[in-house]
Amino acid sequence: MKTIKMIANGAKMVLAATTMTVAMTSCLNDGDTSYAYISGVSTDCYANSNNAFVIYQSSSAWELKKGSDASWFTFVKNSGAGPVADISFLKTELNTTDKYRTATINLTNTEGKSSSAQVYQWGTRGDGSLGSARDVRKITGSDGSEISLDYDNLHRVVSLSVKDANDVKNDYYFTYPMASDSARIMSVHINGKKTAKAQVNFGWQPTGDLATDDKSEVVTWSAVGLSQVTVKRNESGANRNVQNVSLSGFENPDSELSHTKLIYSYTKDGKYPEMRLEINHDAKKSNRKQSVDVNQLIFGVDNINPYLLVGFYRYARCSYIYETAEDTTNKIKFTVTTTLNSDESVNTLSVGREDGSSVTYTFEY
Numbered sequence: 001m002k003t004i005k006m007i008a009n010g011a012k013m014v015l016a017a018t019t020m021t022v023a024m025t026s027c028l029n030d031g032d033t034s035y036a037y038i039s040g041v042s043t044d045c046y047a048n049s050n051n052a053f054v055i056y057q058s059s060s061a062w063e064l065k066k067g068s069d070a071s072w073f074t075f076v077k078n079s080g081a082g083p084v085a086d087i088s089f090l091k092t093e094l095n096t097t098d099k100y101r102t103a104t105i106n107l108t109n110t111e112g113k114s115s116s117a118q119v120y121q122w123g124t125r126g127d128g129s130l131g132s133a134r135d136v137r138k139i140t141g142s143d144g145s146e147i148s149l150d151y152d153n154l155h156r157v158v159s160l161s162v163k164d165a166n167d168v169k170n171d172y173y174f175t176y177p178m179a180s181d182s183a184r185i186m187s188v189h190i191n192g193k194k195t196a197k198a199q200v201n202f203g204w205q206p207t208g209d210l211a212t213d214d215k216s217e218v219v220t221w222s223a224v225g226l227s228q229v230t231v232k233r234n235e236s237g238a239n240r241n242v243q244n245v246s247l248s249g250f251e252n253p254d255s256e257l258s259h260t261k262l263i264y265s266y267t268k269d270g271k272y273p274e275m276r277l278e279i280n281h282d283a284k285k286s287n288r289k290q291s292v293d294v295n296q297l298i299f300g301v302d303n304i305n306p307y308l309l310v311g312f313y314r315y316a317r318c319s320y321i322y323e324t325a326e327d328t329t330n331k332i333k334f335t336v337t338t339t340l341n342s343d344e345s346v347n348t349l350s351v352g353r354e355d356g357s358s359v360t361y362t363f364e365y
Helices: 004-028 294-299
Strands: 036-041 051-058 062-066 073-075 084-092 101-109 114-121 138-141 146-151 157-163 169-175 185-190 194-199 210-212 218-224 228-233 241-248 258-266 274-286 320-327 332-340 346-353 358-364
Touching: 036 101, 051 062, 051 101, 051 114, 062 073, 194 218, 258 320, 274 332, 294 320, 294 332, 294 346
Parallel strands: 036 114
Antiparallel strands: 036 051, 051 084, 062 101, 073 084, 101 114, 138 146, 138 358, 146 157, 157 169, 169 185, 185 194, 194 210, 210 218, 218 228, 228 241, 241 258, 258 274, 274 320, 320 332, 332 346, 346 358
């Protein structure tokens, strides 16, 4: 993803070229070289985004106004002198309706020119949960594992502590960029020893690699069209976690996504075995009513990808809770049963395995 500064600079170049073309055309016609255009708006304004932007140009003093449908945002700056080609930022409110909403932006200038555009805010957060989803604070496993989470007022995870059944603990602390920071770099501080960084969009989702300077922690993701997402954590390391998901149902960021297959690769005895899992899920049990991706728990706390657990790389998140994940070739099967709270968030989730063992996870909010 381009940074906001790059977008702004690119917009200025494009708009300058457009202005020249309009001016030349006007000269050939009636000599009117005035203009006012809205050429673009942000497309990654999610339910927990607090910023959006509109790209505009004007040949004279200009003003941006909200339509009657635009109560959920305010302009940081809505007027100025011209000529200009620039970006105006919008401060947006949280969307807890669970549905996308639109608003009208109108641009006018002193020469009587005008333009309008629609800005969208999605009903899901950047992590793929619904705008009204509850924030999971603790997950306690019957095997002695424990996960603790804290959030800020935008429902972004700011700390994650993961203790597995063997008492191995890892701590992650997340810091996010200010709206005025054009670089938009998120930092993840790991066990107080190293820091991984990634650029994020307005949904606080990494848009490229998340990595430490020494490459001891590297998370990458890629997509094949709208049908496959691969997230690789430390692909060549001892804690390798590679998940390749086949999905369906994508139409827009609010789409309910179904998983059909999950190829899970990890490290064991210096080799990289794989589970090729066929996925079945219950369409009546949503995985978007709570902040975390509960399906990550099928592998056990010691094998989760912590970034996928908290909802990064949102298209790798199934919108439904798995019922079974089965590799018939290797005779591996996970069976998931859940109990839900009155608001349909997860209360308990139990994972049974083919050997008869099971772990039950209890959620606190």
